[in-house]
Amino acid sequence: MTRTKTRTTAALCAALVGSALLAGCGSGGDERPDATPSSSGVPHGYVEGAEEQAEQQSRLVLADAGSGAVHVLDLITGEVTKLKRGAKARALHTDGRFAYLDTPDGTRVLDSGSWTVDHGDHVHYYRADIREVGTIEGTAPEHVHADQALTAFSPAEGATRLFDREKLEGGSVGRARTLDSAATGPVVPYAEHLVMAGAGADRDRVRVLDREGAEVASLDEPCAEVRGEAVTRRGVVLGCADGALLVREEKGKFSAEKIAYEGAVDARDRATGFRHRAGSATLVSPSGEDAVWVLDVTDRSWTRIETGPLAAANTAGEGADLLALGKDGALTAWDIDSGKQTARKKLLAGRATDSATIEVDTGRAYVNDPGARKVYEIDYNDRLRLARTFPLSLTPTHMVETGR
Numbered sequence: 001m002t003r004t005k006t007r008t009t010a011a012l013c014a015a016l017v018g019s020a021l022l023a024g025c026g027s028g029g030d031e032r033p034d035a036t037p038s039s040s041g042v043p044h045g046y047v048e049g050a051e052e053q054a055e056q057q058s059r060l061v062l063a064d065a066g067s068g069a070v071h072v073l074d075l076i077t078g079e080v081t082k083l084k085r086g087a088k089a090r091a092l093h094t095d096g097r098f099a100y101l102d103t104p105d106g107t108r109v110l111d112s113g114s115w116t117v118d119h120g121d122h123v124h125y126y127r128a129d130i131r132e133v134g135t136i137e138g139t140a141p142e143h144v145h146a147d148q149a150l151t152a153f154s155p156a157e158g159a160t161r162l163f164d165r166e167k168l169e170g171g172s173v174g175r176a177r178t179l180d181s182a183a184t185g186p187v188v189p190y191a192e193h194l195v196m197a198g199a200g201a202d203r204d205r206v207r208v209l210d211r212e213g214a215e216v217a218s219l220d221e222p223c224a225e226v227r228g229e230a231v232t233r234r235g236v237v238l239g240c241a242d243g244a245l246l247v248r249e250e251k252g253k254f255s256a257e258k259i260a261y262e263g264a265v266d267a268r269d270r271a272t273g274f275r276h277r278a279g280s281a282t283l284v285s286p287s288g289e290d291a292v293w294v295l296d297v298t299d300r301s302w303t304r305i306e307t308g309p310l311a312a313a314n315t316a317g318e319g320a321d322l323l324a325l326g327k328d329g330a331l332t333a334w335d336i337d338s339g340k341q342t343a344r345k346k347l348l349a350g351r352a353t354d355s356a357t358i359e360v361d362t363g364r365a366y367v368n369d370p371g372a373r374k375v376y377e378i379d380y381n382d383r384l385r386l387a388r389t390f391p392l393s394l395t396p397t398h399m400v401e402t403g404r
Helices: 165-170
Strands: 003-007 051-053 059-063 070-074 080-082 091-094 098-103 106-111 114-118 123-127 131-136 143-146 150-154 161-164 187-190 193-197 206-209 215-218 229-232 235-240 243-250 253-260 282-286 291-296 301-306 310-315 322-326 330-334 341-346 358-360 365-369 374-379 385-391 398-402
Touching (some): 070 106, 091 143, 098 398, 106 165, 143 187, 150 165, 150 187, 193 235, 291 310, 291 322
Antiparallel strands (some): 091 098, 229 235, 282 291, 322 330
């Protein structure tokens, strides 16, 4: 096993930007957000039709690529909600609340009924009924990102479509707005603006647009061959040919900072798609077929760990191990600082497929096993202890976690 680590000399301090900044929020602290009614008599954080909870309401949306079955597994109660069978899902995306299933009939939109609203200094956790929203026709999205106002559908090639978040929350798809400029990379709602990569005559330039699609800034630092993106509390991270680009907003001003690889990295070993725990600033990405890049956004550093043939990877964030699912079906934990293996468990009934997924929240990790028709809950803080096993009546080809 080899391990390389690089650090940039950029300042390590960055403004913490919440994923949703809503007007009317108090100081929060340790007080329950709904403890004090507003002057109108409506409790702070009230959402019509939803129940506020004291903890995150995690749910797994599971889709069977063979039968078209879709189930939602409530990780709080252990209950499974079976939805109507539809066209077979080819891919599954989430924005933390809604699930978007890419099918031959269009993109099927499902409200999982669980989500988190982050006010920066405190958060609200909600649960509501699970329901179908509708189907979006047209080209399937390669990237889906959302904030409190908009959901952006970016295809692999072509124009991004913007959907009204309030309409989705109300139970309808609504009419999409199409951005004039086609992009080869994602469009990410961030800080009440849109970060657009890979668009226009200069495909390496990253632009910032307002809500209507008008350009308000063109960032000086380029990002060539954009592959992979993530939204963190530190800003938007884009994968580039020479490393990653961190786009931040502070007091209405947008800036970009390159977190470069140390030396040249072959195209096949570049980071290609980031995974992370919601709220974390530590990202992971496959590097070739048998290694993982770990990007510490706070520390501005890359770490490459050779894991062996890889099916999926994720991490809970700062101080936590890297979790890597091997092609052989074994789950392995790696200490990121030392690059040493700390635990290993043969988990899957057979070999892992290309649709293998590791979802991570603040205390547990979840791994789908299509061959055994199961989902495993792993305590990653206890040497990969198997905490719960969820037998299923569908093949969990695709899996995403909501409630984040």
